[in-house]
Structures are given as structure tokens and as C-alpha cells.
Amino acid sequence: MDIAVTLKEIKSLSIADRIHLVQEIWESIAAEQACPDLTVAQKRELDRRITDYEANPDDVMTWEEIKASIRGQQ
Template sequence: MYISWYAKIRDIFFQMAKNMENLLPQNILQLSIAERIQLVQDIWDSITIESNDLTISDTQKQELERRLELYYQNTHQVSTWEEVKKRFNR
């Protein structure tokens, strides 16, 4: 299955490279949901590899620090992932 998925993705990207006007919608939507999820994961992985080049603004840093401080002040109010899923599956 991986070979099949890889071949499809490779073919789609080669086609996209040849004709930039026909980018994502037509080609990506031809993939199965599982293949699209895998594509998104692969794209995300490639971003995380290069994420050292990313910087955040002082405003973003301040917001992250504010949220982290709120978390530390209210750790008794947090939910586990299992608890969150149960609330949404009711």
C-alpha cells in the first residue's frame, strides 16, 4: 500500500510541477482520505524539519507565556485527552 500511495503522490507532484495552474484541488481530491491524511502528515513533517528557521514575534512570545502561566495557575482545571473525547462523543 505504501508503494501505491507513494507512486500516486509522486505522479501528482510531477504533474503539478509541469502545470502549476492545475495545482491542488483537482489532484489532491483524487486521493483517498487516508492518502490525503498521509500527505498532510508528510507536509507537516517537512515543516517541522525546517522549523528551526521560523521565528515568532515578541507579541506571540508574550501570548505563549501568558497561556503557560494560566495553565500553571489552573492545572486542576485541565482535562486529559480521554476526557475531552468522552465529552465530544456523548
């Protein structure tokens, strides 16, 4: 399959048809539930975060607090 040729053909479709194509592609990916395996480091980090949350369930920030924190760093 030549991706460049395929993309050129896709661009010739109407916007509605391209949106429909994207939806079909997205649904096919979701149906396969293609998820890459986590690395050992990623698994360790998730485990660390879960352990921390379980030890400190009230040590959380609201979305508003997070946004304010980010804005304060700029």
C-alpha cells in the first residue's frame, strides 16, 4: 500500500465522507483494543502512584487548584 496515494485519494473525498472514514477507522481500532504493553518502569510508576493514593486518599487537588498551580508557574 502506498500511503501517499491513499492519502491523496482520501483528500479527494468530501468532508462528510472523510469524517465517516475517520469514525470507521477509530471504531476498528477500538474494536481491536490495541494497547501497547506497559514497560517495567511504567508499571512501577503506576504501582507507586496507587500505593501513594491508598496511603493518602485525601491528598488530592481539584481541577481548579491544578489550573491555578499551572498558571502560577508561568
